[in-house]
Amino acid sequence: MATIATTGNKGKGIRSDCHVTLEIRQSGGIEIQLVSKVKAMYGDSILRLCNEIFRFYNISDASLLLEDSGALELVIAARLEAAIRQLTGNTKEYLPEFLPQNNYQTARDRDRFSRLYLPGNSPSLMINAGIHKPNGIILDLEDAVAVSKKAEARFLVRNALRSLDFYGAERMVRINQVPAGLADLDYIIPHNVNLVLVPKCESAEQLKLVNENIEKIKKEKGIGGNVWLMPIIESALGVLKALEIATSPNVVSVAIGLEDYTADLGTRRTNEGNESFFARSMVVNACKAAGVQAIDSVFSDIADMEALKQTVLRSKALGFDGMGCIHPRQIRVIHDNFAPDEAEIDKAKKIVNAFIEATEKGLGVVSLGTKMIDPPVVKRAQHTINLAVSMGKLNADWRNEFLTV
Numbered sequence: 001m002a003t004i005a006t007t008g009n010k011g012k013g014i015r016s017d018c019h020v021t022l023e024i025r026q027s028g029g030i031e032i033q034l035v036s037k038v039k040a041m042y043g044d045s046i047l048r049l050c051n052e053i054f055r056f057y058n059i060s061d062a063s064l065l066l067e068d069s070g071a072l073e074l075v076i077a078a079r080l081e082a083a084i085r086q087l088t089g090n091t092k093e094y095l096p097e098f099l100p101q102n103n104y105q106t107a108r109d110r111d112r113f114s115r116l117y118l119p120g121n122s123p124s125l126m127i128n129a130g131i132h133k134p135n136g137i138i139l140d141l142e143d144a145v146a147v148s149k150k151a152e153a154r155f156l157v158r159n160a161l162r163s164l165d166f167y168g169a170e171r172m173v174r175i176n177q178v179p180a181g182l183a184d185l186d187y188i189i190p191h192n193v194n195l196v197l198v199p200k201c202e203s204a205e206q207l208k209l210v211n212e213n214i215e216k217i218k219k220e221k222g223i224g225g226n227v228w229l230m231p232i233i234e235s236a237l238g239v240l241k242a243l244e245i246a247t248s249p250n251v252v253s254v255a256i257g258l259e260d261y262t263a264d265l266g267t268r269r270t271n272e273g274n275e276s277f278f279a280r281s282m283v284v285n286a287c288k289a290a291g292v293q294a295i296d297s298v299f300s301d302i303a304d305m306e307a308l309k310q311t312v313l314r315s316k317a318l319g320f321d322g323m324g325c326i327h328p329r330q331i332r333v334i335h336d337n338f339a340p341d342e343a344e345i346d347k348a349k350k351i352v353n354a355f356i357e358a359t360e361k362g363l364g365v366v367s368l369g370t371k372m373i374d375p376p377v378v379k380r381a382q383h384t385i386n387l388a389v390s391m392g393k394l395n396a397d398w399r400n401e402f403l404t405v
Contacts, residue, residue, distance in 0.1 A: 005083040007152045008075075009121070010067050016124035018071040022083040023063040030054055030061070036068035049073055050080060056094050057084050074159040075123045082152035098162045098191070105225050106170045106194040108252045111135055111387065112293055113322040113338045114331045115172060119144035121153040126160050130167030132328035138172040141184050142199050150176065154187040161191040170194045172230070178206040182213050189217040189227060195252070200260065201231035202238045207248040214250075228252040230295065234260035239279045242286035253293035255324065256283045259300075271307055273314065284319040296323035305333055312337040339391050340384045348388070349402050351381035356399070 003024055010019035032050055034043055050064060066076070074096045081094045115136035118125045121144075129137050139157045141150065157173060173188045174197035175181035181198070188196070198210055207229060214227050229250045233239055234257035246254050258276050262269040269275065280296065287294035296315040299308045308330055315323055316338055323338075325331055340348070350368055355378045358366040366373040388394035395401060 003087065005086040007082045007086070008071075008079040010069065014069045014124075016070050016072065016075065016127055017122075018069060018076055018079055019067040020079045020083045021065040021067075022080070022087065024059065024087050025061045025063060027061050028063070030059075030064075032064045032066065034066050034068065036066075038068070038070060045073075046076060049076060053077060053080050053084070053094055057088065057090055057092065059084065059088075071123065072127070072163075074163040075156065078155040078159045079152070082155045086151070093158075096159050096163045099165060102161070102164075102166055102171065103192060104168070104194075106228070108226075108228065109293075110170065111322070111390075112170070112253055112295060114334045115170075115295070115322070115324050116328065116331065117144065117174075117298065117324060117326050120157045120173075121145045121149045123156060123160070126164055129328070130165055130169050132331055133167065134169055134325070134328075134331050135322070136170035136172045136195065137166055138174050138197060138324075140174045142174050142176050142181070154184060158187040158191055161188060161193060172197060174199060174232075175210075178209055182209060185210070185213050185217060189214055190221045190223060192225075193227060195228040195230055197255070198229060198231045199257070200234045200238070201245055202233075202235055203241055204244040204248045207231060207245065207251065211249055226250070230255055232257045233279075233283055235264045236261070236279075239282050242282050243289060246283075246286040246290035246292055251290070251292055253295050253321070254283055254287050255295035256280060256297050258297035261297075271311060273311075280315075280318055280320070287321075288319065293321040294319060296320040298324035298326050299330065300326065302327040302330060305329075308333050309337055335391070339393060340388050344384055345388045345394055348381040348384035349398060351378060352385055353399060353402055355381075 006021050008019040009017045030051065032047055034046060036043065046068065050066065054062060077094055077096055084090065112135050114134040115138050116129060116134040117138045117140050118129055120139045120141045126139065139160055141153055141157060145153045161171060171192065171194040173193050175184040177200045178198060196210065198207060201207065210229060227250065230253045231245050231251060232255045233242060233245065256279060258269050261279055262275060267275045284294045299311050301307060312323065312334055323334060325334055351373055354368045354373060355366050366378065385394065389396050
């Protein structure tokens, strides 16, 4: 049995993290060597935290080397807990404070224009992500985490869900591919994750397993509320199964991952997207038939904002409701170009006004000029109005202004 464990990250460029080297011994008491540039200011509090964790796990003999790069307490606690549990097999959880401002649910139909991917083992990228105001923040346990780091990343993601301020963004986690990803659920479901992304999804059966495990954990922990699912379609088989995936319970949106999809086809991804037009159209149509949101893939060139804008406009024209992003600077471009434009707002105002007037007159039929307006058209127009108001593109009293023009 191993007596030494290492967790965390160190080296050039590492910020807001720490590296733990822990040895459990037979005697000698607790020895802690702290290497930190902020030792003079925060050394005492760091040592108190480490000793508290040792007492929590009933460890009286250990040697700890903690190389600190400005880590928050939630990070230090996650790194040390991961090392202790690796060596001892103890399953007790040392949980940091749960911030009350993170205790919110999200609606099935909330806007999901942007979702910002953050590597689940890189705390420096998580800490202030919410201030950039993405619709969703994804703590990624899958592709963004090295295989050797996946186990310890779970502790960091769990602590981040509890103790980082998400500023109202939808709290998302991308688990690993099912069935391996089912083990990730134990670390996120009890801590108010709003939405789980299920990668490389190819069938409703995979989502059934996820739902069953979520319900089991909720029952064991006495947890209420919704946990939504966003399956990610990343293969030719997944594309052909898009409708059964989109109609699965608790699915509120379906994303497409074009890097893996084009690799599956054996082709190269381009900005124009001709090679993925069929797949994206299949996903959009499946989502619209199922009444859920269609979410486009990420755009990987974080320096080319004009190319991103054109990609967003093509995505919106295909019927997508949002897309992923890998850098905060992409959020504004995605929001601005998925938002309703002036022509869409003007048309929506006319439709909603016609509906209100018909309702006030007791008419059962709504028309605009010579065209009849169906209820789904009115509903979509009202959504456009609500969106324009929430994004500051339309005054809340727009109708009074509309009628006086």
